Amino acid sequence: MIVDTKRLDIQPLDGRALPAAAAFLDRRRPRPDRESSLRQLQWLLIDNPLASAASDHGLCIRDASGAIAGLLVSFPSAFRAGDRRLLGLGSGGYFVEPAARTLGFHLFKRHLRCPGFDFFFSTSCNAASGALWKTLGARAVPESDAEYVRPLDLGIVLSSFLAGRISSAVATGAVRVLGRCATRVLRSVVRTSARVISEPCRDWEKLAELARRHRPGDWITADRSAAFLKWRYGPGSPNHASDIRVFRDTRGHEGWFSLGETVRGDQTPIRGRVLLDATWPRERMGFDAVLTAVARFAERDADAIYFRPRPGVDYSDCRPWIMRRRREPPAVFAVAAKGRAPLEVSALDMVSADGDGGLPDDE
Incomplete structure (x- = not known):
């Protein structure tokens, strides 16, 4: 033709x-x-x-x-x-x-x-x-082409991942039971690990200042100005319903994260939270503390947290609790x-x- x-x-x-x-x-x-x-x-x-x-x-x-x-x-x-x-x-x-x-x-x-x-x-x-x-x-x-998954309800996440691969209802039920047991362990780890608290924040100037202060000098990253953040998360934005929270540890180190909602899976839907953005003092706080703050907030109404790998971030302390997935292309x-x-x-x-x-x- x-x-x-x-x-x-x-x-x-x-x-x-x-x-x-x-x-x-x-x-x-x-x-x-x-x-x-x-x-x-x-x-x-x-x-x-x-x-x-x-x-x-x-x-x-x-x-x-x-x-x-x-x-x-x-x-x-x-x-x-x-x-x-x-x-x-x-x-x-x-x-x-x-x-x-x-x-x-x-x-x-x-x-x-x-x-x-x-x-x-x-x-x-x-x-x-x-x-x-x-x-x-x-x-x-x-x-x-990759993302990390931090299960919050391992029974739901494993059932969804294995849907279509396990035909036995007994095996599926066993996966759910084992997952629930593992979930209790995961949540106990979150509660007893690094003491990090978080609170909601939509003070664009404060968020912009934290982003400027903690901006990694070795990487090319978005200029998170107050005007940009207000546009990205304020009224009229598709992300207006996102949760934006400032977190801090016992030493007073502060950062913030934003979370969106998603639903993954077909046969067994996973209620997910997507880590849209996060900024923190990388030289004084590991990403495991950030993920702890996110998990403590999200575990009330989500089955998993999804986030993209970022350059220069060490995920080794999170390895026991996260899964890496390929998302080609x-x-x-x-x-x-x-x-x-x-x-x-x-x-x-x-x-x-x-x-x-x-x-x-x-x-």
Whole structure:
């Protein structure tokens, strides 16, 4: 089949086109609330405190009638590398209709020519978009194809992991019983381990100051300014319902974490909490203390905690209580902008809160 690409045109995506872009995404992955895609796009692209750093909100492919046949949304994000401020252009919501597939590569290539940015990245890649990133010179962020699971109810977690592998109801029941026993041990360890307390906090200035104070100088990480945090978690954000808590140990060392909700598993659903972000004094507090604070808060209404590996973080003290899972393909890709300094992709410290906030990507 030969596609007449002359009838298709790549155009900038401006604010007036967001309703059409949302409808395009909804046709691909329908949602119960038809307005949710539009609200999410408006939050990500219009409400973004750095929106003025980009001339448009991405690119789209339109056919001869003006209908959208392909889409790639983009949004500016600020990062810190030591004392340097870097401006990245994130992307998501990539999808191209079959009739416009031949222009998908050119859509990506044009995106990577957007001026004024130090690098380009995406945190929601799948096999199709990841292959395009690779073709255009990007690299996957190490370990972005993995996640850790900290079970809170081992009976539920093991039953879900083994669903479909164990056909015997007796064996499944035995797994649940053993899991409940192990859960009691896990919870006793949480209660008797490092004394860390936490409390809710939405003081954006305080959270931003803690993030600035504890920002690791060896890595490239999001600039967690008060304006950014208010946008990321405040009214109008898809993450507004997230729990944000400041924690401290007996020596007075403070940090904070944010938790979102998720449901994993098919036959046996797992009520999960996703560690969206966390900042703490890494030289004086191990990640095991952070995970203890998270577990103490989450165990009341969750079966497991999910979190991504981060560069420079030692997980050895957590090993007895966490499981590592592969989640292929890599979700995070990045590449330096043409004419800018090379990007050390392995130095990118990306967390679940970074990027497009869960916009659908090409399957």
